[in-house]
Amino acid sequence: MPADKQPTRGAVSRRHLLPLYAAGFTTAFGAHAVAANLGAYSAGHGQSLLLLGVMLALYDGAEVLLKPVFGALSDRIGPRPVLLGGLVAFALFSAGFVLARDPAWLWLARLGQGAAASAFSPAASTLVSRLNPVGRQGRAFGSYGFSKSIGYTAGPLIGGTLVAAGGLGLVFILTALLALLVAVWAFLGVPVVSPLPRSRQSVADLARRLSDRAFLAPTATLAAATAALSVGVGFLPLSGAAAGLGSVATGAAVSVLALCAAVVQPLAGRASDTSASHQGRLAGLGLVLTTVGLAAAMLPGIAGLLAAAVGIGAGTGIITPVAFAALARATPPERLGQTMGAAEVGRELGDAGGPLLVGAVAATVSLTAGYGVLALLTAAVGIFTRPSRAGTGRRSQAAVETSPTRTELG
Numbered sequence: 057m058p059a060d061k062q063p064t065r066g067a068v069s070r071r072h073l074l075p076l077y078a079a080g081f082t083t084a085f086g087a088h089a090v091a092a093n094l095g096a097y098s099a100g101h102g103q104s105l106l107l108l109g110v111m112l113a114l115y116d117g118a119e120v121l122l123k124p125v126f127g128a129l130s131d132r133i134g135p136r137p138v139l140l141g142g143l144v145a146f147a148l149f150s151a152g153f154v155l156a157r158d159p160a161w162l163w164l165a166r167l168g169q170g171a172a173a174s175a176f177s178p179a180a181s182t183l184v185s186r187l188n189p190v191g192r193q194g195r196a197f198g199s200y201g202f203s204k205s206i207g208y209t210a211g212p213l214i215g216g217t218l219v220a221a222g223g224l225g226l227v228f229i230l231t232a233l234l235a236l237l238v239a240v241w242a243f244l245g246v247p248v249v250s251p252l253p254r255s256r257q258s259v260a261d262l263a264r265r266l267s268d269r270a271f272l273a274p275t276a277t278l279a280a281a282t283a284a285l286s287v288g289v290g291f292l293p294l295s296g297a298a299a300g301l302g303s304v305a306t307g308a309a310v311s312v313l314a315l316c317a318a319v320v321q322p323l324a325g326r327a328s329d330t331s332a333s334h335q336g337r338l339a340g341l342g343l344v345l346t347t348v349g350l351a352a353a354m355l356p357g358i359a360g361l362l363a364a365a366v367g368i369g370a371g372t373g374i375i376t377p378v379a380f381a382a383l384a385r386a387t388p389p390e391r392l393g394q395t396m397g398a399a400e401v402g403r404e405l406g407d408a409g410g411p412l413l414v415g416a417v418a419a420t421v422s423l424t425a426g427y428g429v430l431a432l433l434t435a436a437v438g439i440f441t442r443p444s445r446a447g448t449g450r451r452s453q454a455a456v457e458t459s460p461t462r463t464e465l466g
Contacts, residue, residue: 072187073196075242077203079139079180082238083173084207086146086231087115089215090166093224111166113408118170119177120404127178127397134251135179135186135393136242142176143239150232154225165228172235178397185384185392186249191329193384198325198377205318205373209311251390270386271395273441274379275402277339280437281375282403283410284346287430288313288353288368290411295353295423296361305358309365316369317376325377335385336442338378343438346371350431354424364427 094111130138149168153161181200188196218226289310296306324342328335349367352360380399387395413433414426 071245072247073184073199075238075245076139076180076183076187077200078238078241079143079176080200080204081207082143082146082231082235083177084204085211085214085234086150086169086207087173088208088211089218089227089231090169090224091115091211093212093215093219093227111163114163114167115170115173116404116408118167119174120401122171122174123178123400123404124394124397126175127182127393127395127400129175130179130182130393130397131391132251134249135182136246136249138393139176139179139183139242139246140239142172142174142179143235143242145175146172147232147235147239150228150235153228154232157225162224169231178393178400181380181396181400182393183246183249185380185396186389187247190385194325194328194335194377194381195322196325197380197384198322201321201325201373201376201380202318205314205321209314209318271383271399274339274382274386275399276437277343277375277441278379278399279402279406279409280343280434281346281372281379282406283413284350284368284430284434285313285317285372285410286407287410287414287427288349288364291414291418291423291426292353292361292364295364296358298423299356299358299361301358301361306361309358309361312362313365313369316366317373320370320373321377324374325381328378328381335378335382338374339382340438340442342371342374342378343434343441344371345374347431347434347438350427350434353427354431 126138126142146169149165149172152168153165181197184196184200185193214230215227218230292309292313293306296309324338328338345367349364349369349371352363352367354360355363380396383395383399384392410430414423414430417426417429
C-alpha cells in the first residue's frame with residue numbers, strides 16, 4: 057500500500073492483519089515441515105546423527121543470533137520492508153535448494169531459511185502490535201498465535217506426505233511458493249507503518265530496559281511455555297511407547313496438545329484485553345496448567361499422556377498471546393521491533409533448552425524425573441513472574457498514556 061494511502065486508525069481492519077497471520081503460519085510451517093523430515097533424508101544420504109543435529113540447529117541458531125538485529129532494523133526503517141524482505145529471502149533460499157539439486161546445498165538452504173524467518177517473524181509481531189490499539193493487543197496476538205499453531209501442526213503432516221510422494225524437494229517447492237504468495241499478499245494488504253521518532257539509546261539504556269521486570273517476566277514466561285511445548289511434542293511419544301501404546305495413540309496425544317494450544321490462544325487473547333491485571337492472572341493460570349501437564353506426564357498410561365497433552369497445550373496456549381500483549385503494552389512503540397526480537401530469543405532458548413534439560417536428566421536418571429525437573433522450574437518461573445499489585449497498576453496507567461501512539465501509521 058503506498059505511503060500516501062496509509063489508513064487511518066479506524067480504517068485498520070482484519071484484511072490488513074490476515075497477511076501477518078499468514079506470515080506467522082509460514083515461519084511455523086516452514087520450520088517444522090522440513091525439520092520433521094530431515095532425519096529420513098539424512099539417513100538416505102548417509103549422514104550421521106551428529107550432522108542431523110547440527111542441521112536441525114542451524115535454523116534455530118540463526119534465529120537466536122539475528123532476531124534482535126532484524127527487530128532493531130524494523131524500528132529504524134519500519135517493519136513492513138523487513139517483513140517483505142524476509143519473506144522474499146525465505147522463498148529464494150527454499151527455491152535455491154530445489155534448483156541446485158545437490159544435498160550439500162541443504163545446509164545453506166536451512167541456514168538461509170532461519171535467517172529469513174529471523175527478519176519477518178519479529179517484523180510481523182511488531183506490525184500486529186502497531187496496527188492494533190492497546191485494548192485489542194491480546195486478541196490480535198491470540199489470532200497470530202493460532203495461525204502459528206496451525207503451521208506447527210500442519211507442517212509435519214503435509215511435509216511427510218510430500219516427501220513420501222516425491223522427496224524433500226517438494227517440501228522446499230511448497231515453502232518457496234507459500235512465502236512468495238504471502239509476500240505478495242503482504243505487499244498488497246499490509247499498510248505502510250512508518251518508523252516512529254526515537255531518542256538516542258545507549259547500551260546502558262538497552263540493558264536497563266531488557267533487565268526490567270516488565271520485559272523479563274513475560275519473556276521468562278514465554279521461554280518456560282516454549283520449553284514445555286517442545287518437551288511435550290518430543291518426549292510424550294516416547295512415554296507412550298514405553299507404556300506399550302501404539303503410534304496412533306501417541307500421535308493422537310501430540311495432536312491433542314497442538315489442538316488445545318491453537319484453540320485456547322484466541323480465547324486467552326480476548327480475555328487479556330480487559331485489563332493489565334487480567335494479563336497477570338492469565339499468565340499465572342497458564343503456568344499452573346503447564347506445570348500440572350508436566351506433572352501428569354510422570355503418570356503411566358494413556359490417562360497421564362492425555363492429561364499431559366491437555367495441560368501443556370492449554371497452558372502454553374494461554375501464555376503465548378498474553379505474554380506478547382504484555383510486552384507490547386509495556387514497550388515504547390518506537391522500540392517494539394527491538395523488544396519483540398529480544399523476546400523471540402527467549403522463546404528460542406526455551407525451545408532448545410527444555411528438550412536438552414529433560415534429555416540430560418532422562419539419560420542420567422529417568423524420563424519421569426526429567427518431566428519433574430521441568431515442572432519444578434516452570435512453577436519457579438510462575439513464582440518469579442507473579443506481578444505485584446502496585447507494579448500492575450503503574451504499567452496499566454503507562455499503557456493508557458501511550459495508547460494513542462500504538463496505531464499511528466505515519
